[in-house]
Amino acid sequence: MIGSGREHEARAEEVGRLLAERGCTVVTGGMGEVMAAASRGAKQAGGTTIGILPGERREDANEWVDHVVVTGIGHARNLAVVASGDAVIAVGGSWGTLAEIGLASRLGRTVVILEPGLSVEGVARASSPEEAVELALGKLR
Amino acid sequence: MIGSGREHEARAEEVGRLLAERGCTVVTGGMGEVMAAASRGAKQAGGTTIGILPGERREDANEWVDHVVVTGIGHARNLAVVASGDAVIAVGGSWGTLAEIGLASRLGRTVVILEPGLSVEGVARASSPEEAVELALGKLR
Amino acid sequence: MIGSGREHEARAEEVGRLLAERGCTVVTGGMGEVMAAASRGAKQAGGTTIGILPGERREDANEWVDHVVVTGIGHARNLAVVASGDAVIAVGGSWGTLAEIGLASRLGRTVVILEPGLSVEGVARASSPEEAVELALGKLR
Amino acid sequence: MIGSGREHEARAEEVGRLLAERGCTVVTGGMGEVMAAASRGAKQAGGTTIGILPGERREDANEWVDHVVVTGIGHARNLAVVASGDAVIAVGGSWGTLAEIGLASRLGRTVVILEPGLSVEGVARASSPEEAVELALGKLR
Numbered sequence: 001m002i003g004s005g006r007e008h009e010a011r012a013e014e015v016g017r018l019l020a021e022r023g024c025t026v027v028t029g030g031m032g033e034v035m036a037a038a039s040r041g042a043k044q045a046g047g048t049t050i051g052i053l054p055g056e057r058r059e060d061a062n063e064w065v066d067h068v069v070v071t072g073i074g075h076a077r078n079l080a081v082v083a084s085g086d087a088v089i090a091v092g093g094s095w096g097t098l099a100e101i102g103l104a105s106r107l108g109r110t111v112v113i114l115e116p117g118l119s120v121e122g123v124a125r126a127s128s129p130e131e132a133v134e135l136a137l138g139k140l141r
Numbered sequence: 142m143i144g145s146g147r148e149h150e151a152r153a154e155e156v157g158r159l160l161a162e163r164g165c166t167v168v169t170g171g172m173g174e175v176m177a178a179a180s181r182g183a184k185q186a187g188g189t190t191i192g193i194l195p196g197e198r199r200e201d202a203n204e205w206v207d208h209v210v211v212t213g214i215g216h217a218r219n220l221a222v223v224a225s226g227d228a229v230i231a232v233g234g235s236w237g238t239l240a241e242i243g244l245a246s247r248l249g250r251t252v253v254i255l256e257p258g259l260s261v262e263g264v265a266r267a268s269s270p271e272e273a274v275e276l277a278l279g280k281l282r
Numbered sequence: 283m284i285g286s287g288r289e290h291e292a293r294a295e296e297v298g299r300l301l302a303e304r305g306c307t308v309v310t311g312g313m314g315e316v317m318a319a320a321s322r323g324a325k326q327a328g329g330t331t332i333g334i335l336p337g338e339r340r341e342d343a344n345e346w347v348d349h350v351v352v353t354g355i356g357h358a359r360n361l362a363v364v365a366s367g368d369a370v371i372a373v374g375g376s377w378g379t380l381a382e383i384g385l386a387s388r389l390g391r392t393v394v395i396l397e398p399g400l401s402v403e404g405v406a407r408a409s410s411p412e413e414a415v416e417l418a419l420g421k422l423r
Numbered sequence: 424m425i426g427s428g429r430e431h432e433a434r435a436e437e438v439g440r441l442l443a444e445r446g447c448t449v450v451t452g453g454m455g456e457v458m459a460a461a462s463r464g465a466k467q468a469g470g471t472t473i474g475i476l477p478g479e480r481r482e483d484a485n486e487w488v489d490h491v492v493v494t495g496i497g498h499a500r501n502l503a504v505v506a507s508g509d510a511v512i513a514v515g516g517s518w519g520t521l522a523e524i525g526l527a528s529r530l531g532r533t534v535v536i537l538e539p540g541l542s543v544e545g546v547a548r549a550s551s552p553e554e555a556v557e558l559a560l561g562k563l564r
Contacts, residue, residue, distance in 0.1 A: 072496075073497055075220055107354070210473070212502065221494040384525055385498055385522045
């Protein structure tokens with residue numbers, strides 16, 4: 001789960017919850033906003049969460065991250081976030097999210113953009129958290 | 142200079158030439174296609190070129206790279222390519238280029254997309270190599 | 283847990299087992315030899331394991347890794363391995379392990395070398411897996 | 424050229440000067456102390472210098488760097504520094520330098536430690552800047 005923007009937190013939390021209910025481990029960048037929201041949603045549904053941080057300090061992870069990965073490589077950790085997922089769901093987001101969509105697609109990972117979201121040609125879009133999770137999982141099968 | 146696609150090489154070479162004529166050092170990812178073309182154009186105009194490689198071998202650089210930087214970090218080297226430039230001109234390109242545009246914008250670097258090119262909201266576009274270089278340099282002043 | 287060398291696998295497995303018994307999550311580079319052995323030991327004791335891979339493919343992780351992190355950054359993933367641990371225990375090892383000991387120490391992580399092991403001035407040494415785990419955990423308190 | 428420590432600057436400057444006189448491009452981490460000293464020595468001898476920075480800002484490079492590479496990947500840039508050289512000379516240094524010696528050796532780069540320097544088994548040592556440069560270049564031939 002990638003993205004940013006406080007106004008997208010409710011949907012991110014729902015995505016996290018739905019993924020956990022399906023038995024998926026939720027991987028995020030481990031920081032705030034939609035990353036925290038998706039992790040919170042996953043934990044509320046009894047799921048497992050991984051947070052892959054850009055900095056060098058474990059303490060930077062949000063409280064809903066079970067397993068903290070500290071990369072120390074700044075924005076290059078975006079590559080690790082998307083590479084570690086079987087599929088990537090983008091919620092909101094700005095330039096960093098655009099970079100992650102590019103890297104994920106480059107590596108052949110399934111990418112789904114949840115509406116409203118970034119405009120990127122050639123990437124699947126979903127109108128609801130349910131549809132986003134369906135698309136992400138469906139494409140994996 | 143970032144991008145990919147054999148059909149964009151002529152324009153990339155022109156961009157490299159124009160940048161060198163303006164006294165700019167041309168930084169690319171050091172590999173083939175438009176990266177090689179831009180470096181070749183810069184060298185033909187007496188310029189200096191840097192190639193920032195994803196792998197671990199100096200020999201992977203194209204022959205028009207003066208200074209080879211070997212990063213060993215795969216696609217994460219895209220961050221180093223755009224971070225090392227004052228401005229970034231995208232010629233053609235696919236997912237890797239999209240990621241670079243995202244990373245460059247995230248870092249506050251000036252980004253210009255040369256037509257025809259990727260469709261990214263909020264990024265300046267130029268209809269010719271001359272205009273791309275003007276926009277890139279003009280924004281720096 | 284860092285290191286390499288087939289002849290050190292028994293001790294690495296023991297370190298993994300002891301760490302899991304203490305409730306620690308075992309983080310390794312996710313590949314073979316001592317990384318696999320430490321993960322196996324941790325799983326046999328009911329623990330949790332994380333593997334932080336250098337490449338771009340989840341399939342490269344050994345079978346005892348619960349949570350696979352795919353970094354795509356080659357040897358630079360060594361930084362993420364040691365940064366993600368509260369303490370680092372080195373078992374056997376060669377140049378990559380030496381680099382990890384340097385990076386871990388640079389970041390202020392506790393480092394313990396299990397005998398026989400690399401010779402590095404200023405790093406604590408332990409003569410048995412038990413002592414290594416004690417030193418690693420003791421220093422954390 | 425890698426290393427750190429103000430007390431080693433004079434020798435680092437001499438190494439930079441000798442490398443430039445031999446026609447070598449001097450690659451460093453681009454920051455202060457011995458990195459700045461080696462770059463200064465190279466420039467005084469009319470050489471070319473490259474600085475590979477850990478952060479995201481070109482302005483962090485010392486004034487004797489001709490070509491600034493901005494990686495944004497923190498300590499993982501140590502990999503790029505040593506990978507970009509045909510040979511690596513270590514002057515002084517602490518944990519970061521130890522990591523670089525490990526990474527350089529892992530990649531098969533020639534490594535020479537200038538006395539007094541870090542104690543690392545299996546790495547060539549030189550008692551003077553002249554000998555360090557001889558060993559580094561000699562091994563390349």
